[in-house]
Amino acid sequence: MAADLIAVVPDQRTTTGPGLRPHRISSSGSFLGRDESALLRAAGPDYFGWLEHVQAAAGCSHPIRLSGEIATVDRATGQLLTTTATADLPDGEIYKPCGNRRHAVCPSCARTYQRDAYQLLRAGLAGGKGIPDTVAGHPAVFVTLTAPSFGTVHTRAVKRHTCAGRRRCDCRAEPCHPRRATDPTARPCEHGQPTVCWARHEDDDPRLGQPLCLDCHDYAGQVVWNHSAPELWRRTSEGIRKRLHARARQLGLPPVVQVTDSGTVRRVAPVKPSFGKVAEMQRRAVVHYHAIIRLDGVDVDPDAIVPPVGLGVDDLAAAVKHAAATVAFTTRPHPTNPAGWHITWGDPDKGIDVRTITADGEVTDGKVAGYLAKYATKSTEATGHVSRRLDSDVIDLYANEHGTHPERLIDACWTIGQHRDWQMLRRWAHMLGFGGHFLTKSRRYSVTFRILRDARIIWRRTELGHEYAEQPEETTLIIGLLSYAGSGWRTTGDALLANTAAAMARERRETAREEFAAVA
Template identity: 85%
Template sequence: MAADLIAVVPDQRTTAGPGLRPTSSTGFVGRDESAFHRATDPNVFDWLDHVKAAAGCSHPIRLSGEVATVDRATGQLLSAARTEDMPDGEIYKPCGNRRHAICPSCARTYQRDAYQLLRAGLAGGKGIPASVAGHPAVFVTLTAPSFGTVHNRVVNRHTCGNRRRCDCRAEPCHARRATDPTARPCEHGQASVCWARHEESDPRLGQPLCLDCYDYDAQIVWNHSAPELWRRTSEAIRKRLHARSRQLGLPPVVQVTDSGRVRRVPPVKPSFGKVAEMQRRAVVHYHAIVRLDGVDLDPNAVVPPPAALGVDDLVAAVTHAATVTFTTRPHPARPQGWHIAWGDPAKGFDVRPITADGDITDGKVAGYLAKYATKSTEATGHVSRRLDGEVIDLYANHQGSHPERLIDACWTLGGNRDWQHLRRWAHMLGFGGHFLTKSRRYSTTFRILRDARVIWRRTETGHEYADQPEDDETTLIVGLLTYAGSGWRTTGDALLANTAAAMARERHEVAREEFAAVA
């Protein structure tokens, strides 16, 4: 609970709406910022119920206007509710930010949605047939190559019960014999060895042993090219499986498109669910679920693959595709372009079958990927919004820290007209892709999950803005709302709302643990 409050109260970054003049990042002229003032208000419980949907949000969106319920068939106005009749005269809406460092509450919601989305593609549910549990599926990890030696923590054998609180003894970081030629100091006089057994919280983890030896240009370009490398890899997996189906003599499936065109397509197709993780060395790597599906006459159907194709064929296709490479366009700093490829297969490539009762289960994989879906560059020690020429000097320094040198390389390379897109993603250290993506047929969508949550909230205690129960088939809800501001009105409001939300989450977690213990 304390972590939630610390993240919310000190820095509200409040944006004033109409009629409000901000005096600081946390308050407004003429408003009592005291939590005591709000708590002693006779209508405090009505206010808490009103802000319940956004109570845990760090920077809620405030809206004002009118919400109307209209009959779909006749266009008749059934009911209307004005925000000026509600507490504070505004509606509070969660910001919806997926990044845990920005808004822990909204990130937690996003993480749970991501878990349901990813797990549904392996176990079924949420509109996905339960038969997908029998489809061959693998969990794949693809990492970037080395751009220089960095401090790391390697545990050869884990004896801890919980990896989140791992206290196992790590191996020496970079141990080399004195007679080893690679143990000599680099050309810049920095040591090439490190005998430290780093703890998980050691700030040196991910930092280069020598900042001047590190290839920052290559890492920035690799980060930016990672989505294209993944696209080529997924295409290579698909082609390898199609070639395997032809080798087995499996007949193609004849499909008729909406335009009446007849297509003969291979009888097998892979589906993906992928998450990008930003490592401490500030380079992305991918965790992916690859599921093998069949192809039906209905292009939208999810059916099992032919029995002749199994998990071994899927593993072979993924292993083959991991060798895909390409060369970027030329740059004045590197006329031959940069060679883009995945890391050393012996160190950075891992593919494991997903089973219902083994070490790699659907729940574990979905939880693992959902955890990284809420993270971003904060693991590297850098967090900022999109950068421009006015603020770039605050973050970029070619003689500075590891993140500062990466941003400087991004901005410098982006000075070329053909590489301007690098400057757009300087705040993401060159990476411009999505942190969670999936194939269209893999699973449900975030929108479906969010719509289901909205319906559940409206029907939990009755619809708030209508005089009669909502019927999605006959009524339409129209929000005539305008933006009023961002953030809580006062620090006292933030304190009360987030404290109430934190207590509710704590009770919820205790209830879940008790149910799990009984089961």
């Protein structure tokens, strides 16, 4: 049992703050270990009060600690009703979850982010959370857009899956890069490295994503493409919109007349695409996009979400394929490449995948939302690099033009970023050039993360869940006069106790959810 409890304790690497120590100090002046500090905390008279106090951040790996005062003010009169000082609370601080979306940094907060992302993405396909249920009948497609090749890398391809679930796929993979000896392309590269690989890679093979020849790989082109991917997506989404508008004119669909709040009259196209997308960092350390694109109609009310008239899912899919295959641009020049880099999506036959989303088919709203939410918590960890901001003091620890695949990518970012017009590559060197958001959506597609978080806060305060919307408007305003006190748990013993309590609570909830599902 003790081993199970210890396993849920996160890695304590960032316990910081003035006067804080990773372990408690005993009466004799010596430092206490994790187990001893946990026993000291659990034996204290205020243990259960402390456990309730840290409940909101109990599962977090590196909670934020705040100190100061919390004031309650009357909304109508502005009168100060009460004040609470954190000095009177356990530890003299308030614990707040770090909120990091990356699973490698904080599994607990990433799990919360993932579930919020699922609700956000699914609401745009099935309705709910303030989105009308009629969106379930709108044409929608699931799109995957990948980058072009910057060099041959080790891959795992399965032509036919026979496994029950892709999460634990054990299907036999095809040979990586098979070529016969008589094939002219099977000769070693100019650096003497083989261009053939007959291995059938397993999913956990560390060679996956690694170039067959590091010296042949176009590292400059890859980091520039990563950096330019958000702009390429923006132009692609604009190309999809223009293609749909052209199709509407071709079919003779009349424009819609809208009147703005200022009284201005405008004529707009009768259809408009909405999207929610996630950026995923592949093992070869290049970004690709998964997107849900929904086709909406346009109403006289600019904020209304109505079904489209005259256009269907085939028109939407054709617009996506056309835009992805034709949109391209050239970057600004650089001394190492005066003509600039040509930015485009991958091979239209291999790098662009468009699938129709249906209620009961192979690609459903729940599957797609779960798929995108899972990748929203990933970052550069898949490439072997832990993402954190880099500067000139530490760059030599991570960049090496003759080193590993990630080290060469970071070196390319730093080298190209020497030019004043490309300095942003240095800013995003820790992300291998990519500086965009990992989850974005159009305004009309769905609700926002803030709405979901506010609903969760109200649920926690009222403990009524679905009844929170029926509560009367609050007459008081809570104002936090708090300042940053530190990050991380005070002791590894505190982390052990808090995370164990959170893990047990999660297990109870999961068990209850499974039992309810079985009864239903």
